[in-house]
Amino acid sequence: MAITVKDQIFSLETANTLYQMKADLFGVVKHLWYGEKTGVSMEYLLDYPDVGFSGNIYEAENDRTYSLNTMPLEYAGSGVGDFRVPAVTVRHADGSQALDLRFQKYFIRKGKYSIPGLPAVYAEENEAETLEILMKDTASETEVHLFYGVLEEADVITRSVMIINRGSMPIVLERAHSLCMDIPDGNWDWIHFHGRHTMERQAERTPLFYGIQESSSTRGTSSHQQNPSVLLCERDCTEKDGECMGAVLMYSGGFQTQIEKDQLGQTRLVMGIHPDTFSWQLEPEQNFWTPEVILSYSANGMAELSQRFHHVIRHNVCRGAYQLTKRPVLINNWEATYFDFNEEDIEQIARQAAKLGIDMMVLDDGWFGKRDSDTSGLGDWEVNEKKLKGGLGALVRKINDMGMKFGIWFEPEMISEDSELFRAHPEWAISIPGRKPMRSRYQLVLDMANPEVVEYLYQSISKILRDNHIEYVKWDMNRSISDWYTSILPAERQKEMPHRYVLGVYELLERLTDEFPEVLFEGCSGGGGRFDAGMLYYCPQIWCSDNTDAHERTFIQYGTSFFYPISAVGSHVSAVPNHQTGRITSLETRGTVAMAGSFGYELDLNQLDQNEKEKVAEQVKAYKEYQELIYGGKYYRLSNPKKDDLAAWEFISEDCSKILVQGVAFRAASNVLRHRIKLLGVDGAAIYRFVKGRQKEEKLSGKALMTGGILIPAIKGDDVAFEFYLEKIEEC
């Protein structure tokens, strides 16, 4: 039993962790523990100091030590004496905002709960258990149902919240976070992932300060600028040692992560939809579900924590025919042609790609409507026969005849003012009556909160997929959203729109992925502007960044790897000088970096010389050989590229028998020792043989690989890639 209840203490146990809370005499649910298994109640750790200006609930009478403001709460209401960041805020019909949540009852069920209309972790009936705790604000009859999914083997706990208005008047949710977690001390570092377009998910680690620290997005998407994932770790936590816990929000819209270190040095973490772009009106008996948060904890450092997230996202979040299988190596024409192509250009690229072993041709932006530049055409999802003479069907057949699959680009949520769609339905573009909307990349955004828009997109996209043998869709989204307003809601409910927009996107994705389960969907938003676990529920891979520079990619992929599996990271070899940075790196370096992901090419292969073509063919072959290890093996970060002068990473098979180490040494210097990298997670009691990267037959013990490490080859020049492949040959 993963979930046990004794004396109103709820214990959620996974293979290695314990999550514990208690409903006390007053019905207040206190958080007791999230950490290693201890086998006992952790209630003894609760302290009850009499802290000035921390008031007491009425029922506590003259007990000045019983304060909601000082105790760890499981899901903090608001306006009744806890002055830390709340998890939920409700405006009642009389204008008051109090929510005093007290325990009522609980339910335990086999299997994992699901969430209507939202992506959520899924599991077999015997793989998970669900705990539902019902809390209530009695005065207003507002019910808050806390849901916990316990995936015992995966060492994962999920949380979501459902709020029901049982009163007789409407209420308005002004904040409804998915997660609230109080931790009894504040000596933590937090790692969050900031960035910008073409430089996403830069890991930043800082000690918590007193007060509120936040990472968030109000852009209508999870964003390039921050990511809905956060890691808390002990000050001296490393990749292989120390306590850490992580939380990932399965949501693709605006989000907020707040961490408050309070007056007593305790830490509260809340995470959910960003309240600045959210509110939700609930009529009597209506309910609202928050998105889900995935939680995990490790006592053994950040690598183990990352591996748990990789595993659960691959096995219990991603879906579809390509969830766990190898993905096709693709060639994408974007950086090869941009908008300037015709069917012959595409055929030529594909023909060359087929010769080099590439599996799929992806036709990017520009194939539809009047789309000769980014100023027009979005919304008109019909082939542009001026560019592709003979139509899409003929091109797909030709590509298929070359032995290649065919994939195509869409940007469903967008509309150009210069488009047939805009001329027919200007009211479908988001704008506030009486104001000119912001344009971004010259385009406007479709009102995905409007079911008519979702229906139009479903009809036009599904028709293309039905009429043509398309095996891959790149789902792009190329701007942030402002000017929130929808004609489908009355004035007082306009703040519901950003969340309704996300629900519309999910509905469209659900309908299409359900109808075309064999199609591989790849998410994208100007590269990795919507790289989140919500999108991964529909798209098992996401284009990681519009930055294809191998050097900069090592930083982006490093940050991405903390939570997201390598199989999810769309990663391509592009031309040099690189189109984003102008940097020149070798084909080896570009190949090595792109291999740490879902691999492909994005350049005109016909421009390569014979020698380069041969190298591409070798890379494709090598990737196919390693792909199972790269996707299914355990991933370790062996360096921090921001601090060390190199990026290095490792894939090791579950049984520790195969190891692939790859990396890039950034800078050459004269008269220096070679870099040394220490492997992680290796079988210390075994002997390994180098198959690649050192003299064949050279052997080292697992212990030596982990403690002494390996010297990487001496480098001449900057950004030089290295690679070792080792196999276990015997036990020591």
Ligand code: GLA
């Ligand atoms: C975005 C994507 C690119 C490409 C272009 C096309 O920027 O991230 O890969 O598809 O759009 O306009």
